[in-house]
Amino acid sequence: MQALRGVSFMVAPAAMVVIVGKSGSGKTTLLNCxxxxxxxxxxxxxxxxxxxHCMPQRELSLFLRRDMGFVFxxxxxxxxxxxFENIAFPLxxxxxxxxxxxxxxxxxxxxxxxxxxxxxxxxxxxxxxVQRVAVARALAHRPKLLLADEPTASxxxxxxxxxxxxxxxxxxxxxxxMVLSTHDTEVMDLxxxxxxxxxxxxxxxxxxxx
Amino acid sequence: xxxxxxxxxxxxxxxxxxSGRSTAALSLMVVTAVATLIFLSAxxxxxxxxxxxxxxxxxxxxxxxxxxxxxxxxxxxAVAGVAGIVKRVPTAGILAGPKHFETVIMLGIDPAAEQKxxxxxxxxxxxxxxxGASQGVFISRTLAEKLAVNTGDTxxxxxxxxxxxxxxxxxxxxxxxxxxxxRGIAFCSLAVHPCPQGAWSASVFLKDGVDPDDVLxxxxxxxxxxxxxxxxxxxxxxxxxxxxxxxxSMSMVxxxxxxxxxxxxxxxxxxxxxxxxxxxxxxxxxxxxxxEMMRLIIMEIVLMNLAxxxAGILAGxxxxxxxxxxxxDLTAFTSHxxxxxxxxMIYPRLTAFSLWSPPALALVFSLGSAIWPALLVxxxxxxxxxxTG
Numbered sequence: 001m002q003a004l005r006g007v008s009f010m011v012a013p014a015a016m017v018v019i020v021g022k023s024g025s026g027k028t029t030l031l032n033c034x035x036x037x038x039x040x041x042x043x044x045x046x047x048x049x050x051x052x053h054c055m056p057q058r059e060l061s062l063f064l065r066r067d068m069g070f071v072f073x074x075x076x077x078x079x080x081x082x083x084f085e086n087i088a089f090p091l092x093x094x095x096x097x098x099x100x101x102x103x104x105x106x107x108x109x110x111x112x113x114x115x116x117x118x119x120x121x122x123x124x125x126x127x128x129x130v131q132r133v134a135v136a137r138a139l140a141h142r143p144k145l146l147l148a149d150e151p152t153a154s155x156x157x158x159x160x161x162x163x164x165x166x167x168x169x170x171x172x173x174x175x176x177x178m179v180l181s182t183h184d185t186e187v188m189d190l191x192x193x194x195x196x197x198x199x200x201x202x203x204x205x206x207x208x209x210x
Numbered sequence: 211x212x213x214x215x216x217x218x219x220x221x222x223x224x225x226x227x228x229s230g231r232s233t234a235a236l237s238l239m240v241v242t243a244v245a246t247l248i249f250l251s252a253x254x255x256x257x258x259x260x261x262x263x264x265x266x267x268x269x270x271x272x273x274x275x276x277x278x279x280x281x282x283x284x285x286x287x288a289v290a291g292v293a294g295i296v297k298r299v300p301t302a303g304i305l306a307g308p309k310h311f312e313t314v315i316m317l318g319i320d321p322a323a324e325q326k327x328x329x330x331x332x333x334x335x336x337x338x339x340x341x342g343a344s345q346g347v348f349i350s351r352t353l354a355e356k357l358a359v360n361t362g363d364t365x366x367x368x369x370x371x372x373x374x375x376x377x378x379x380x381x382x383x384x385x386x387x388x389x390x391x392x393r394g395i396a397f398c399s400l401a402v403h404p405c406p407q408g409a410w411s412a413s414v415f416l417k418d419g420v421d422p423d424d425v426l427x428x429x430x431x432x433x434x435x436x437x438x439x440x441x442x443x444x445x446x447x448x449x450x451x452x453x454x455x456x457x458x459s460m461s462m463v464x465x466x467x468x469x470x471x472x473x474x475x476x477x478x479x480x481x482x483x484x485x486x487x488x489x490x491x492x493x494x495x496x497x498x499x500x501x502e503m504m505r506l507i508i509m510e511i512v513l514m515n516l517a518x519x520x521a522g523i524l525a526g527x528x529x530x531x532x533x534x535x536x537x538x539d540l541t542a543f544t545s546h547x548x549x550x551x552x553x554x555m556i557y558p559r560l561t562a563f564s565l566w567s568p569p570a571l572a573l574v575f576s577l578g579s580a581i582w583p584a585l586l587v588x589x590x591x592x593x594x595x596x597x598t599g
Contacts (some may be wrong), residue, residue, distance in 0.1 A: 065497020
């Protein structure tokens, strides 16, 4: 069975895109393909003129660490690293100097309101805090593209809305393109572009604010 | 590159330290295996030591010199590493009792030197060992039975001509259980020996840990009679083989035991890595390359092994030192064995081999057992890991 069929769309640089669809509609698979984590059986994912899936594995990994940021459904922080170390991880991968790394992580911690929890381990945080750290980590190395797969799925609606606002605000500040999947239709109001997906196919009238 | 290696080393260390119980449970297997094998290896060395100590210490020494000229002074044999020298002057002749006689080698000895360096005098079963210049003789139980004499009886010795017999009182009777010592030999003090100035034989006793070959090399460089000296391994090739066999079998046991233990370690490693599979998937999604992933997993395993092996080495050393003080009494299993003629006490001893081989094996087997999960993590797509992890 094909998870995605005939999906085709473009995303403009620095756009805020929301992919809306029910559970099992193919949102995660679509995001994974867009982010180079999964390989489509056919078709292409073109990023800045290059087909991601034609890249050698090492080059794809280096592309991911440099240009891409991910926020997963359940945060997916590295359990054995503190909040500070989790946010600093992509910066170290990108060989950012120590002073600059500390400055950026401290800024992000202030921004997400967790400056006091920098030494906490993920299991010591609430669900909302974990997702805020995940957003900070995904944006720490200033990626060109941020992919977020139902980041509010594990949160109550108020916390979820706060997280979306924070993510969109931080995304706009850093000028990165954001693609977010959700089944929360209210989020569509915040997006520049909305893609509805059902049974692996993009529905007609995909653009809301194109 | 170095900075990146430092980063992965830090990540691996944090992973192990903060994975707490999982790391401890896995480490415990390595600690136990390394400590056990160090102890077993030290025990094997201790058994070999005991066989050498018993065989050399009973009578012959670590080096024996034969038919040495009377002009050679025993003091000249005292080179570096030598703990003691025992001079014996052999004379073939007839030892006659009241009714029977036997051909024997009468050995003129210094009783004090024998008591200081050898243990065969401890095998006295009747009467007492020779002392000073007494006109006594010390004979085996077998010889006493053949001559039909007992302690206190008088025997006569003639150095071959059957005419000039010299009387000796039987002062002690011994039994070593070793044929060469229990047949055809009698001992008397050098002071009363019929031919004290004849050719002599030497038993050279070495300090602990001294290689007989080193002493033989020293003899070759300073003594024209060096060819007359043989080490215990040349005189007792059966014991040499037994010791080599013991080492080989112990090495095989070590490898086999670790092979079996490694199955447990391998399973634990696979579970350990699989348990954290999702986190490896997250790292892949963040752009960690397959090579870096392999490096991280190998670092985690090497670090864990180094820490666990260090603890295992310390535990093994502690066990060896503890038992090394008291010893293990295996007399019940060795009392009829000629290589344990003096004592069945075993003192485990550490050697460089027994210290480095178990941790090295632990590392090799652990790395081997980590190959599959490491390859799995490196090859699997991040999306698949995140879906199933």
